[in-house]
Amino acid sequence: MTRRVPVRLLLVMMAMLLYVAVVSSIALGPMDIGFMASMKA
Numbered sequence: 001m002t003r004r005v006p007v008r009l010l011l012v013m014m015a016m017l018l019y020v021a022v023v024s025s026i027a028l029g030p031m032d033i034g035f036m037a038s039m040k041a
Helices: 007-027 030-039
Strands: none
Touching: 007 030
């Protein structure tokens, strides 16, 4: 039984995820880069 998800809800969720990703990348840009570098090392 697959429930159909409303397209509008899906678009809102995608927009929220994109907004959060952009804001976090802008706010935590240098920290994120340093963290990735430390993980690779």
